Amino acid sequence: MRLLNPAAPLRRLYRYGFRHRAQMRWAVFCSIMNKLCDLAPEILIGAAVDVVVRRDQSFLASAGLVDPVWQVGLLGVLTLLVWGGESLFQYLYQVAWRNLAQTMQHELRLDAFAHVQKLDMAFFEDRSTGSLVSILNDDINQLERFLDDGANRILQISTGCLGVGAVFFAIQPTIAVLSMLPMPFIIAGSFWFQYKAEPLYAEVREKAGLISARLANSLTGIATIKSYTAEDREAVGLAADSDTYRKANGAAIKLSSAFIPVVRMGVLAGFMVTLVYGGWLALEGSLAIGAYSVLIFLSQRLLWPLTEMGSTVDLYQRAMASTRRVLDLIDTPAPALDQGQPLAVADVKGDIRFDGVSFAYAGRDRVLEDVSAHIPAGTVAAFIGTTGSGKSTLAKLLMRFYEPARGQVLLDGVPIATLRLHDLRRAIGFVSQDVFLFDGTIAENIAYGAIGRAGPVDAAEIERVAKLAEAHEFITSLPQGYDTLVGERGQKLSGGQRQRLSLARAILKDAPILVLDEATSAVDNETEAAIQRSLETIAIGRTTLVIAHRLTTIRHADQVFTVEDGRIACVRGRVG
Template sequence: MVSPASPSPTEPRGPGRRLLGLLRPHRPRIAVALLVGIGGITLNAFGPLLLGKATDLIVDGLLDGPGGASPGVTTGGVDFDAVGRVLLLLLVLYVAASLFMLAQGRLVASVVQRVVFDLRESAEEKLGRLPLRYFDRNPAGEVLSRTTNDVDNLQQTLQQTLAELITSVFSIITMLILMLVISPSLALIMLASVPVSGVLAAWISKRAQPRFAEQWAATGSMNAQVEEVYTGHSLIKGFGRREQAERRFDAHNEALFRAGAKAQFASGTIEPAMMFIANLGYVVVAVVGAWKVVSGALTLGDVQAFILYSRQFSQPIVQVASVAGRLQSGIASAARVFTLLDAEEQGPDPKHPVRPERVTGRVEFDRVGFRYSPETPLIEDLSLTVEPGSTVAIVGPTGAGKTTLGNLLMRFYEVDEGRILLDGTDIAAMTRDDLRAQFGLVLQDTWLFGGTIAENIAYGHAGATREEIVAAARATCADRFIRTLPDGYDTVLDDESSSVSAGEKQLITVARAFLAQPAVLVLDEATSSVDTRTEVLIQRAMNTLRAGRTSFVIAHRLSTIRDADVIVVMESGRIVERGTHDELIREQGAYARLHAARAHGSPRPAADGEQLVTGG
């Protein structure tokens, strides 16, 4: 797995060091790839020498003329048998070098794929350890971009650069040694271009890295915009906001275009600059080499071999510089992935967890306080005791803290003050898995994954049999509509499923909660988005589901809570009223005003100093 510790990814060199850390566990395989690459480069390095040898044989034969000293069959003094043997050896060397390079490519590919596999696993595990607060503050598209686009870009960068770095560095060393053997003076000419190339590449790379950071940040922002538009396309069309959405997309797209163009231009200037310097050295070598041939200091074959070596010497320098440019893109993506891996996690489970000996569903809020931001309290000094098997309805205006109570109860957020007890046990002393195993959750937004209806219902109980699934569906009024579908319980649900209505999807989630057999239920606005007839079915299903269980019902429609054992009215994070429906009506307080407003179809204006309670 990938450790999220170490230098901050916001530091320019931090992500680079951490990338090397990802490769550390694979050092044996990288070492083998290095040795194989060295073997291929060494074999390939003898090619120009052999070509020079063949050239010298031809030139010497032509100069010697017919009947020269060269043995074997001759034509015009050229020993073609000897030339043929040299060329055959050259062919064998090139074939062997190619096989070595193929083996190196396979080894490097396996290392890169394993690194990326571990990185994806670490990102997935990290998402499971992040608190709900993180997802509230970061758009889904941005998180998705970090775990997909950035990881894919990092994979491509490593795949393209790791093998080149291994071969290019050793190629430079090998070619330099061979050039020194042929002609030290010509080798010094080529060597003089290396510092200039290195300084220029470093200067360009330093300016390219921030551009790539901007590019991938813009990519994340655009993905967030696309995800938002895609999930809300019906509302966008319904409110005639398509042009506005297109303008926002165009703005994000333009930002990505500009950032990407700057990044690619910055990194793309490295290779042409290196080629220019290499070509200058190539011209100087050709001129000086020709002079040495004329003066007799070198043979034509030696100069030919040196010119080929000089080209092979320049090419890996250009490759290393190009790799440096591509690495900036990978490092920018790595920084974004490491930022995700370094995000603050939810607190760990207690080392010595406890759990109630018997869970009956008694829940107690003991002077609970909570705030999303330190300067703005949301819930203060809230105390509430719910007896086993009773139903508590929570109503109040938007922002009163109704849904937050459910989040605190299931430890999606941790309380800042006080404590919450389940059958006398502080839930903070329990593991989250043990705690949440006692809860069933039905939300206003029906979450169903891509799979069959049966699989979605069984999600609430691993290993459930088909009979148990059908029984849960029957108990919650879902069986009848499921059997009318062409494939019944084997009907596949996905984003395009039009054969299942919103209310029917909600019934499936109720059946899922029923199959889980929880001790405590949290029903958050579970009927607010369906028609009256479907609401009756869902209400009947939830009545079956609530039987014998402690239930928290966060309600919008008062018809769903009339029979609750206790109704709690919240305002500004505090309980302002509690009691049964009849008791609260007689008190003529906040709940009575809410009931009267609903009965007349619209809320009346609030009196001076009076906050009108709504069910939102």
């Protein structure tokens, strides 16, 4: 059963691409026809030799065309048709396979990326960004290379073996049997190679993912690396990972390189049988010279392509290792975003209740223990506490980034676990301590808050929310204003500027619930004061949760929950 394992990813890939079965069948047909046309010239050469040697006693003469001149003329026409057909079908199969490869690559990448975005936050705890990027990019590209060329090569080798085998048996069954004796050993060797190579190529893909992860981490943290003058340390780390990848590849290369010489000896044995035994039969007159010529030519067309099986299987194994990683990612269970009770954002009042909530991150001690809190609609509630006390986890549970181990969170009296996840998150504006800006303009980053709304957002509305977030002044001071590019992750802006844009984005979303998770913990006093002034305006008419560890941040809160060791230690009224 283990020997069948390498085909399992191929079956999964076929099921995935079943909607393209018509295009697959057309590509397969063109590959087969191209190979049949490719084999025909050897048969025509044998027929030509037969005409020259036997003239009016040739095979074509027995078919009714007696004149040797007409026989040669017919062979010329057939040769033209065969070569034309081979060229035509080569063009057609290349177009078909390459288009199929591009389509499958495109759809796999989109489906995998869309699925990754649906996975809950717990999935990302044990996986690096670089590893996921490696799957979404490198592995899918590896699969594209196989569909672009490898699938056609497998089909052509198979077609060649069957086609040539049929001609051999038709001409001389004994030679056919003897020349094909090496084939079972070659095929068995291919399966053995697959069996041995599968774990090697799986390891190669894993090591490639580690390199991608290290590169992503290093480039993202380049400022930290430079500040600690740790360039040499990072280079050493990359060298170690790259060397591990090189060694993993080396083991696979060593195995695949040994395969071809072994196959070559099997090919030689089959060819020698045809050459020697067929020649002996031709000398004694029991095998026609033309037929002997066909067998000699076709024996090479039968056996020599098998030497390509090593590289073909090598390509196949790499592609199947990548296919398994991509499809395993797509098959990872994800919460259904569109299932559950619909929630109209306009009808949300914003009454929030945490009812006996307990939670622990995977592999860690419990973060929250039997937490109960009620935030009436339209009020400002603050959660304060030391780092690691669990206050930010409450916001993540409200957003359903995670699910509580016990208890439940209710919105307007309805358990949020029963609501459509998309609808729930549309009802919440979220401003995090770790601001993420996309590599685009300031206006585009603010407009991100309008996703899901009908119609485009205009410049006037973007400017309005920027003023509410007290970001308009610094934006207009920039040379390109709202068209200023912020750079990757907003690196061209200061931390305070990024935070104000994040707040403007959340204001534009105009959600009935606003969550500020340590939004002022890493900003200067001026930015904190600006955010405080903005909150006095934007908190009106909506439920606001402020998570902080400084009292200045929560002085306008209607109630303050102090979180200690995962529990609500006390509740106070307005402090400012």
